[in-house]
Amino acid sequence: MTAEKFHLGWFGAFVPHGWNQPFEGTEASHRDWLDGTFHVDLARALDRACFDVLLLEDSSMVSDTYGGTSEATLARGVWAPKGDPLALAPLLTEATEHLGVSVTASTSFYPPWLLARAFSTLDHLSGGRAGWNVVTSSEDRAAQNFGLDGLPQHDERYERAEEFIDLVDRLWSSWEPDALVMDRETGVYVDHEKVHPVHFEGRYHRSRGPLNTLPAPQGRPLVSQAGGSPKGRELAARTADLVMALPKGVPAMKAYRDDIRARAAAFGRNPDDVKVMFIVSPVLGATEAEAAERFERRRQAVRDDPTGQLVGWSGSMEIDFSRFDLDEPLPAAARTNGHQSTLETFRTWAGDRTLRQAVEAYRTEAVELVGTPDSVADQMGAIAQEVGGDGFMVWSQPPTRQYVTEICDGLVPALQRRGLVRTGFSSTQLRDNLLEF
Numbered sequence: 001m002t003a004e005k006f007h008l009g010w011f012g013a014f015v016p017h018g019w020n021q022p023f024e025g026t027e028a029s030h031r032d033w034l035d036g037t038f039h040v041d042l043a044r045a046l047d048r049a050c051f052d053v054l055l056l057e058d059s060s061m062v063s064d065t066y067g068g069t070s071e072a073t074l075a076r077g078v079w080a081p082k083g084d085p086l087a088l089a090p091l092l093t094e095a096t097e098h099l100g101v102s103v104t105a106s107t108s109f110y111p112p113w114l115l116a117r118a119f120s121t122l123d124h125l126s127g128g129r130a131g132w133n134v135v136t137s138s139e140d141r142a143a144q145n146f147g148l149d150g151l152p153q154h155d156e157r158y159e160r161a162e163e164f165i166d167l168v169d170r171l172w173s174s175w176e177p178d179a180l181v182m183d184r185e186t187g188v189y190v191d192h193e194k195v196h197p198v199h200f201e202g203r204y205h206r207s208r209g210p211l212n213t214l215p216a217p218q219g220r221p222l223v224s225q226a227g228g229s230p231k232g233r234e235l236a237a238r239t240a241d242l243v244m245a246l247p248k249g250v251p252a253m254k255a256y257r258d259d260i261r262a263r264a265a266a267f268g269r270n271p272d273d274v275k276v277m278f279i280v281s282p283v284l285g286a287t288e289a290e291a292a293e294r295f296e297r298r299r300q301a302v303r304d305d306p307t308g309q310l311v312g313w314s315g316s317m318e319i320d321f322s323r324f325d326l327d328e329p330l331p332a333a334a335r336t337n338g339h340q341s342t343l344e345t346f347r348t349w350a351g352d353r354t355l356r357q358a359v360e361a362y363r364t365e366a367v368e369l370v371g372t373p374d375s376v377a378d379q380m381g382a383i384a385q386e387v388g389g390d391g392f393m394v395w396s397q398p399p400t401r402q403y404v405t406e407i408c409d410g411l412v413p414a415l416q417r418r419g420l421v422r423t424g425f426s427s428t429q430l431r432d433n434l435l436e437f
């Protein structure tokens with residue numbers, strides 16, 4: 001039986017890489033992240049390893065939720081400092097041939113017209129390899145950086161996002177594909193009858209249109225989405241080409257993918273047009289024992305510093321976790337207007353555990369993968385078969401050069417030997433590559 005192929009993506013962030021890791025000195029990582037060097041090297045490695053997409057997350061704030069001060073956030077470099085991934089993206093596509101680059105941008109802060117134009121331009125610059133990762137954002141602190149008092153309520157954010165995407169789609173298609181005539185004889189560059197204002201009057205957004213740039217090579221740059229609440233899934237099923245997800249364990253992964261596919265079908269879409277990719281952070285070793293030891297070290301680091309995780313969550317959920325006793329369960333009253341699905345997943349996961357026990361046991365990945373490249377490749381093949389596809393997004397926090405090498409030169413060749421992932425590309429565009437299998 002030939003193996004069913006699945007896709008690989010990398011979920012990254014424009015942040016310092018491994019500044020406090022054993023193999024990456026402070027000086028080197030200080031010098032070569034904000035000038036783009038590290039991420040260009042990462043993109044080249046992923047391109048060589050035939051990853052479909054590098055997706056860059058984003059946020060727009062320096063959080064001071066944990067303990068009411070930015071001290072813990074900045075001392076640990078959690079969410080900040082961070083560069084703007086949209087400015088970085090053209091460097092990455094310029095340095096690569098096939099890799100798609102998807103950038104996170106918020107429907108709560110961008111004006112739709114600016115966003116439509118920026119991503120159309122990126123699609124042109126990259127020859128059809130641009131993606132937009134749609135987020136509604138989770139933090140009042142970020143909203144306040146854009147002159148708002150705070151974010152709209154969770155579900156309303158999704159309603160605004162839905163309308164935002166409709167408008168952006170209208171702007172992307174405001175030029176007919178053959179509007180560019182470039183006729184020397186008649187002296188006509190663009191046929192004005194093929195360029196249409198959109199006159200969009202929504203509940204939340206208005207725009208006259210048309211866009212002032214030519215139709216993007218993909219028509220519509222790839223759209224991805226990661227919100228896991230019912231509203232988030234609904235938006236993803238209606239509008240997204242790619243969904244990133246973090247359900248815990250194989251049965252939940254299968255249920256998540258089945259749910260997105262069913263919702264997509266209910267919107268009249270072909271479920272195969274929506275790829276669901278799961279976040280993983282494989283721990284690799286030359287032997288099983290070495291991998292297990294490295295995994296244990298990762299666990300121990302959390303045990304030694306349980307607050308590290310809580311500082312991150314305080315930022316994205318805007319709950320001050322410093323108020324809670326680590327040796328008591330998470331109070332039922334803890335609520336968020338931010339990442340609701342993350343809080344709910346954590347609450348379900350935690351059960352009766354104390355906060356300390358729950359943080360120690362929690363994992364920010366769909367499924368733990370530990371072993372040699374060959375055994376992890378076997379595990380991924382088995383999981384993909386059970387879940388039904390579509391692939392995995394590798395996440396590493398902090399990103400390190402060592403980890404990139406382990407994945408691209410260790411794990412990927414093992415997957416390729418099994419026929420589980422691609423060894424080349426038959427198309428030059430991101431969406432076509434994702435739809436190939």
Ligand SMILES: Cc1cc2nc3c(=O)[nH]c(=O)nc-3n(C[C@H](O)[C@H](O)[C@H](O)COP(=O)(O)O)c2cc1C
Nearest residue numbers: 057058104135136137226227228229232339340341
């Ligand atoms: C894997 C994953 C990646 C995400 N990346 C971002 C991000 O880069 N920026 C952001 O503002 N939100 C990010 N989110 C948050 C979601 O897009 C969404 O806004 C959030 O989860 C709240 O929606 P929900 O309650 O539907 O889950 C991410 C969520 C997940 C699960």
